[in-house]
Amino acid sequence: MQDYKLPAGLRDNFGPQATQKESVRHYLTGLFQRHHYTLIETSLLEYRDVFGPYELQAESLYRILEADGQDLVLRPDLTLPIARFLATTNVSLPTSFAYVGEQFRRNRQLTGLYNQSTQAGIELVGFQSRRAELECLTVISELNRDLFNGRLLVELGQARLADLVLADLPASERQKEAIKAALFNKNVPDYEAAIAPFKRERHYPFLAEWTWLFGKADVVEKMLAPLRVNPAAREAMQEVLDLAKLVAQLGDQELLVDFSTAAPQASPG
Numbered sequence: 001m002q003d004y005k006l007p008a009g010l011r012d013n014f015g016p017q018a019t020q021k022e023s024v025r026h027y028l029t030g031l032f033q034r035h036h037y038t039l040i041e042t043s044l045l046e047y048r049d050v051f052g053p054y055e056l057q058a059e060s061l062y063r064i065l066e067a068d069g070q071d072l073v074l075r076p077d078l079t080l081p082i083a084r085f086l087a088t089t090n091v092s093l094p095t096s097f098a099y100v101g102e103q104f105r106r107n108r109q110l111t112g113l114y115n116q117s118t119q120a121g122i123e124l125v126g127f128q129s130r131r132a133e134l135e136c137l138t139v140i141s142e143l144n145r146d147l148f149n150g151r152l153l154v155e156l157g158q159a160r161l162a163d164l165v166l167a168d169l170p171a172s173e174r175q176k177e178a179i180k181a182a183l184f185n186k187n188v189p190d191y192e193a194a195i196a197p198f199k200r201e202r203h204y205p206f207l208a209e210w211t212w213l214f215g216k217a218d219v220v221e222k223m224l225a226p227l228r229v230n231p232a233a234r235e236a237m238q239e240v241l242d243l244a245k246l247v248a249q250l251g252d253q254e255l256l257v258d259f260s261t262a263a264p265q266a267s268p269g
Contacts, residue, residue, distance in 0.1 A: 009107065009115030021118070025100050027147065028120050032098030035139060037122055040097045042081035045072050050084045060106045062115075074104040078119045086125060094126030096135075133243055141250040154247070154255045156217075158240050159263035164233040165206070169198060183211060184262035203228055214258040217244035 006012065013021055032039065045064065048071040062074040075081055078099050085091075100120040107113040122139060124132040137154070144152040158164075162183065166176045175194065182191035188211055195207045206227040213220055221241050229237075240257060247255055 007115075008109065009113070011114055011116060024147070025118075025120075028098075028100055028143075031139065031143060031146075032122065035096075035098075035122075035135075037096045037098035040082060040085065040099050041101060042075070042078065042085060042099070044074055044102070046075050046081055046084065047071065048073050050080050051076060054080070056105075062104050062106065076103055076105040078103060078121065079123065082123050094124070096125070096127070097123045099123075130243070134246060137243075137247050137253075138250060141247075141253050144253060145251070150252045150254070152254070154253060155258050155261075156240050156244055156247075156255065157258050157261040158236045161233060161236050161259055162262075164236055165203075165210070165229060167232070168230050169201065169203065171198065179207075180262070183260050186211070186260070203230070211260055213260060215256060217241050217248075217255065217257045220257045220259070 029039065048061070048063070051061075051073065054077065056076060061076055064072040064074075066072055078101050082097055082099070098121070100118065102116060103119045104116050106115050122136060124135060127135075140152070140154060144150055144154075162180050166179065169176065171179070175197070179191065179194045182188075182194050191211055195204070198204055198207065201207075206229045209223065209227060213223060224237060224241075237259060240259070244255055244257055247253060
């Protein structure tokens with residue numbers, strides 16, 4: 001019999017591993033239904049353009065060429081297919097979805113990472129932002145208590161913060177992208193070199209401390225207090241800090257704030 005093998009990075013689940021995975025899936029489905037989310041299961045295959053907002057390299061995708069020449073991919077994420085679903089149906093808003101499903105994304109070889117993983121999540125669409133954030137964090141707190149015995153670490157950030165901070169910096173787009181790349185990659189030498197041309201700018205003290213604005217919310221708030229930054233960025237960071245204080249009231253939930261993380265997808269235009 002021919003020696004069949006799985007493609008690199010993929011896996012079969014069998015026996016105790018499959019049983020444990022099914023148990024977690026069952027728990028999550030029950031949790032989502034208790035919170036009155038609508039379960040959704042999207043297609044494994046999507047048009048490549050659905051994932052345009054994600055900055056994914058072509059080599060990280062499993063691609064299939066349709067008979068008509070259009071590019072299909074095995075979904076590398078489950079969030080944007082829901083956006084595609086909403087754009088092509090007449091579902092009334094506001095609404096909330098929950099999902100558990102497989103995603104496929106190629107990782108570099110020899111990293112020890114699988115290219116196939118299971119993603120679970122909730123999507124609250126059309127709700128006021130603060131309500132949606134608190135709802136998500138309440139669900140996370142419940143999951144943390146039930147499955148992780150309080151060991152899960154929650155990290156809060158602001159997806160648009162980098163663009164808000166750099167909006168009034170007299171820098172070219174290339175310079176701004178270099179600052180963001182070094183910041184998001186936690187590459188301090190490159191970051192210091194990228195902000196060096198702006199030492200005479202009034203917001204330079206903030207730029208100089210930006211890479212260190214992470215940790216417990218009260219510590220970050222004290223670090224931020226004497227630093228000058230434009231009002232829009234200040235307001236965005238204060239919203240995160242206020243949210244962190246509310247989350248602290250949910251119970252034993254370990255939480256950090258990080259103001260130097262990248263958004264998982266491009267901001268809307």
